[in-house]
Amino acid sequence: MxxxxxxxxxxxxxxxxxxxxxxxxxxxxxxxxxxxxLARIEARYRLFIDGAWRExxxxxxxxxxxxxxxxxxVALAGPKDVDDAVAAARRALPKWAGMPGAARxxxxxxxxxxxxxxxxxxxxLETLDNGKPIREARDFDVVMAxxxxxxxxxxxxxxxxxxxxxxxKPSPVGVCGQIIPWNFPLLMAAWKLAPALAVGCTCVLKxxxxxxxxxxxxxxxxxxxxxxxxxxNVLTGAGKTGEAIVRHPDIDKIxxxxxxxxxxxxxxxxxxxxxxxxxxxxxxxxxxxxxDAPLDEAVDGIVQGIWFNQGQVCCAGSRLFVQxxxxxxxxxxxxxxxxxxxxxxxxxxxxxxxxLNSAEQRDKVExxxxxxxxxxxxRRAPAAxxxxxxxxxxxxxxxxxxxxxxxxxxxxxxxxxxxxxxxxPEEAVQKANxxxxxxxxxxxxxxxxxxxxxxxxxxxxxxWANCYNRFDASSPFGGYKxxxxxxxxxxxxxxxxxxxxx
Amino acid sequence: MTDPKIHKTxxxxxxxxxxxxxxxxxxxxxxxxxxxxxxxNNARAKNGEVSSEVPIAQVARASRKDLxxxxxxxxxxxxxxxxxxxxxxxxxxYRMAEMLDxxxxxxxxxxxHFEGCxxxxxxxxxxxxxxxxxxxxxxxxxLTQLLGTVNPVAGPYFxxxxxxxxxxxxxxxxxxxxxxxxxxxxxxxxxxxxxVVCVVPTQAAPIALDFAEVIAxxxxxxxxxQILSGEREELVPHVATHRDLDGCLLCVxxxxxxxxxxxxxxxxxxxxxxxxxxRVHVAEAVTSKDWLEGRAQGLGWILPFVEIKTAWHSMGR
Numbered sequence: 001m002x003x004x005x006x007x008x009x010x011x012x013x014x015x016x017x018x019x020x021x022x023x024x025x026x027x028x029x030x031x032x033x034x035x036x037x038l039a040r041i042e043a044r045y046r047l048f049i050d051g052a053w054r055e056x057x058x059x060x061x062x063x064x065x066x067x068x069x070x071x072x073x074v075a076l077a078g079p080k081d082v083d084d085a086v087a088a089a090r091r092a093l094p095k096w097a098g099m100p101g102a103a104r105x106x107x108x109x110x111x112x113x114x115x116x117x118x119x120x121x122x123x124x125l126e127t128l129d130n131g132k133p134i135r136e137a138r139d140f141d142v143v144m145a146x147x148x149x150x151x152x153x154x155x156x157x158x159x160x161x162x163x164x165x166x167x168x169k170p171s172p173v174g175v176c177g178q179i180i181p182w183n184f185p186l187l188m189a190a191w192k193l194a195p196a197l198a199v200g201c202t203c204v205l206k207x208x209x210x211x212x213x214x215x216x217x218x219x220x221x222x223x224x225x226x227x228x229x230x231x232x233n234v235l236t237g238a239g240k241t242g243e244a245i246v247r248h249p250d251i252d253k254i255x256x257x258x259x260x261x262x263x264x265x266x267x268x269x270x271x272x273x274x275x276x277x278x279x280x281x282x283x284x285x286x287x288x289x290x291x292d293a294p295l296d297e298a299v300d301g302i303v304q305g306i307w308f309n310q311g312q313v314c315c316a317g318s319r320l321f322v323q324x325x326x327x328x329x330x331x332x333x334x335x336x337x338x339x340x341x342x343x344x345x346x347x348x349x350x351x352x353x354x355x356l357n358s359a360e361q362r363d364k365v366e367x368x369x370x371x372x373x374x375x376x377x378x379r380r381a382p383a384a385x386x387x388x389x390x391x392x393x394x395x396x397x398x399x400x401x402x403x404x405x406x407x408x409x410x411x412x413x414x415x416x417x418x419x420x421x422x423x424x425p426e427e428a429v430q431k432a433n434x435x436x437x438x439x440x441x442x443x444x445x446x447x448x449x450x451x452x453x454x455x456x457x458x459x460x461x462x463x464w465a466n467c468y469n470r471f472d473a474s475s476p477f478g479g480y481k482x483x484x485x486x487x488x489x490x491x492x493x494x495x496x497x498x499x500x501x502x
Numbered sequence: 503m504t505d506p507k508i509h510k511t512x513x514x515x516x517x518x519x520x521x522x523x524x525x526x527x528x529x530x531x532x533x534x535x536x537x538x539x540x541x542x543n544n545a546r547a548k549n550g551e552v553s554s555e556v557p558i559a560q561v562a563r564a565s566r567k568d569l570x571x572x573x574x575x576x577x578x579x580x581x582x583x584x585x586x587x588x589x590x591x592x593x594x595x596y597r598m599a600e601m602l603d604x605x606x607x608x609x610x611x612x613x614x615h616f617e618g619c620x621x622x623x624x625x626x627x628x629x630x631x632x633x634x635x636x637x638x639x640x641x642x643x644x645l646t647q648l649l650g651t652v653n654p655v656a657g658p659y660f661x662x663x664x665x666x667x668x669x670x671x672x673x674x675x676x677x678x679x680x681x682x683x684x685x686x687x688x689x690x691x692x693x694x695x696x697x698v699v700c701v702v703p704t705q706a707a708p709i710a711l712d713f714a715e716v717i718a719x720x721x722x723x724x725x726x727x728q729i730l731s732g733e734r735e736e737l738v739p740h741v742a743t744h745r746d747l748d749g750c751l752l753c754v755x756x757x758x759x760x761x762x763x764x765x766x767x768x769x770x771x772x773x774x775x776x777x778x779x780x781r782v783h784v785a786e787a788v789t790s791k792d793w794l795e796g797r798a799q800g801l802g803w804i805l806p807f808v809e810i811k812t813a814w815h816s817m818g819r
Contacts (some may be wrong), residue, residue: 147656164648167801260779267776270768279779436778455813456585467816472655476663476812481748482779485809491651492663492810500802 007316029342032349033462033471034134039125045074045212047081047236048093048219053103056081060238062212065131066346066390067444074212077235082204082244085233089175089202090250092230097172097200101157108153108197110225115146115279118221124212126333129213131355131391134347144471145190151473152198155494159199162494167499172200173276174252176497177245179266180215182208182357183312183413184289189215191488192255194473199497201253206245210358212236225307243269245323251275255496257314259409260437260482278486278496280478282411284438287317287468288426288454291325293444297466299333302417305442305468307341307395310356311415314383315440317468317473319408320419321428327421334397341395351417355390362391367416372398372407377418403431411437425450429457438480442468442475461487511560512707512731514568515714517575518724523732525565529556531616531702544769558616561707564732566740569699572728573746574671576697576757579725584667586696588643595639595689597720602685602713603632609681609712616708617680630794631685637799638689645694648801649808663812667695668781669748671807672741674734674771676753680706682793687751687785688727690803696749700729703755707731712743738767742774749781753788781806 046053051393056075063070077085096104115122122145123138132141155162158172164208176196180188186209195205207215215234222232235241239262246254246266253276256266258280270277287305289298304316322330357363372379377398384394393415401408401418408418422428432441441460445451451465464470471477476490486496511528515522522528564572583591602609606628613624621629650664671691684700691698701709714729730737734755741750752771754764768784775782783806785798792798 164801173580178637260648264776264779267779269771271772271776272765402692441745452814455811461809461811463811463813465813465815467659468815469653470657470659470814472653472657472661475652475655475661475814476653478810480668480809484779485781489655490663490812495805 010018012168014147026495029350031345033345034124034127034347034349036128036347038121040121040130041071041125041128041213043072045236047070047077047085048216048232048234049081049085050221050285050449052231052319054081056236060209060230062129062210065357066387068389069205071128074216074236077206077241079244080224081235082248085235086175086248086250088230089204092228093175093202094203096217096228096231099200100166101159104200105156105206107225107227108156108194109114109151111221111227112146112149112153114221115142115225119143119146122217124347125217127354129211129353130182130185131357132344133351133354135349136309137349141168141184141187144473145187147473148187148190148194149158152194152493155195155197159494159498163493163498170199170498170500172495173499174201176201176203176253176255177251178203178205178206178394179242179245179258180205180256182211183309183314184216185211186214188257191257195253195488195493196497197231199494201497202231202240204235204245204251206235206242208236209236209238231292232387237284246270253277253497255486256280263484276496278478278488279484280486280488281439281482281484282490283314283316283437283479284319284409284411284435284484285315285317285437285440285460286321286440287442288321288329288428288432288444289323290328290428290443290445290447290450291323292446292450294446295326295330295333296465298444299330299337300335301444301468302349302465303337306417307353308469310353310362310393312357312413313469314411315462315469316413317440318412318416318418319432320417321422321431322419323428324421324423329417331399334498338380338395341382343384343386343392343394353395356393356414357382357391359391361413362393364409365393365412365416368407368410368412368414368416369396372405373381375405375407376408377401377405403434409435425454425491426442429454431458433459436482439478439483440464504625509557509559510708511562512711513562514564515718515727515729516568516572517728520714520718523562524567524571525563527563527565528560528591529563530558531559531561531704531708545546546789548595555777558707560753561704561711563704564701564730566737568730569701569737569740571742572697572699572730573670573744575725575728576699577746579723580667580670580697583697583723586695588646588793591692591695592639592642594721595635595642595692598716598722599632599635599639601716601720602628602635605716606632606755609709612712613681616734617678627682631682634682634685634799635689638693641804642691642692645804645808649810650688653812655814658817660815660817661812663810664813665694665808668807668809669696669752670746671696671698671749672744672747673698673751674702674738674741674753675700675702675706676689676755676788677703677705679790679793680709681713682798683753684710684729686793686798687753691751691807692726693804694808696807697726698728700727701737701749702729702730702731705732716798739770739774742771743777745778747780749783750775751783751785751806753785753815783807
């Protein structure tokens, strides 16, 4: 961490009276720890290919990023494993795609149900492997994952109703290679698998190297639900395994969620191959607060927007644009609110902000904080007592940021909020759209016509108005510009997995 | 003595104007009938006979700089075209159909003259082109209802998704059918509010640039459509690498180019697109029959350059 660690308060003397403005110096909460043993972690994990568990020739370890303890050894999938997984998916395809939609629906509904029944186990496992607060894993990740299977299960027998008849009868695209990131490991697996399976595709899924455990545990759910062998194959590994999947000649479609850099490499690698592709890449979302916004709610939205999941969210509201007339006030409210955020053991149900997912990610965030200091931004962060082991970053806010600074342009993927200001609605929209990304945006105002005007003008795939970071299986998600193409969730989330006759 | 024929120089269509190529380059265009009988002509030429393969027109040959100017014009026009009402866009596309239909005999003559096809074939191509414009004119104010949804999210939010334009799109249009290929490419791109830069092969240029005159007189705002004629091989790398193009429609040339070249072109366009995540749509194996029939028309041609925007609004008091 850099030298400006301690909290620097601005306008201390002029701080307004507000419920949050003068909290006690320290809120004491008795720890409320979730039971680690619920996760039932095994010492060693194997690959899931063609309905069977298989050892890898090599292995790697996955750790708990909150204390750096090794959780398990995991098989590293090599080229032969990729070949076998793709072959298994290919073999399983005709039967799975040919099965009546209602039968696929039954199996996927069962997956959703079993996930709900085992939600506590999944939540604890996710928290251990990822570092996110148990409250979020429990109330968000697992809940949403189950909802995705439930939502898409219902589409399996209604595909003919999903699209305008003029487009012709849709058919499944075939064998899908799906590569997912570490920020929402189980949920991303569900986002990818549920629509693909519902329409009749078979899948080869690669979870991220640092968070392989919930995807592997999900295979147990598939087995329990009775999914035919080969319909889902899970290969654990790092970039090389992903590359082997991307370049595999017998895969019909690649779906990738992750960094824009890797997404571009995948798009390039697929050039001329005829494979279908969807990319859900990075973002640098603008979060606009107009002077006529409901400020308490807006501040809560800003907190939700940037400190949810330690800011390791592609749609995080990482560029805050506050109208000049209320900038001081919003900063003071945020400052006060920020100091109530509890950073610490992710297994503690009181924890708001958990551990960053890896040393690499922690280093990246710290690198950006150094860049911010070099470029002249001022940093505010509460003097949180951080654990000595593990990868941590307190909730952080950068002031005196200009639009040309790297911290205002590049995705940090951490709990770091860049605060900027604007004078007119036109300027807000212009600054918000001045980005290579276009994944999401937020807008706060109590004036209805302004809400819709701003929504219409923002070039982003998801716009939250008077709310932020809301998700739902029925709501399409995906970006404009360099944030990728294709949608996940909702009716539109079916399209990337369907082939149309024309 | 008959009056000498006036040879037209076909100029580019950029930002509502008809400039020459900034490079000053032109390509001569020869009669197709002469080209068809090229072997016989060569034999006659050897025998000292005068070749019938005479240049009948000059076509501007666009450069990289022309492409950049065209993209700039398209970018400027995007803001207002993409936010204009769907009803207005529909009326403007309808006006294009009206203007084309009104000048249909001129287009038939031009197709016969420049491409050497029969009058019946030419007539059919012009008719289908006008009908296709009508189809897309009527699409503009249906698209949101066809592709939009209201989403039943599990929470106190009003949530809906709607289609929007991707931005500035390049269309690499086929050499044949020149009119129908161009119309089938650009009309669906315009429907959601994209602006377009069409790159047209030299052989298709007279018809395409005649059509630019239709566009210019149909209330289409300057910059919404640009048409560049030139050597496809020269322009494709510049289209592929241009960072202010949001998408590219690649109509694969079936007849005119060999399979290897076709594959290299596709690979180049798709690989360079990755540099800034450009949307690429490849229209492949579209036969002359396909162009005339349903396969070259429909929602499937609009979808590749549409973005779905989802908006959430909290509900409460």
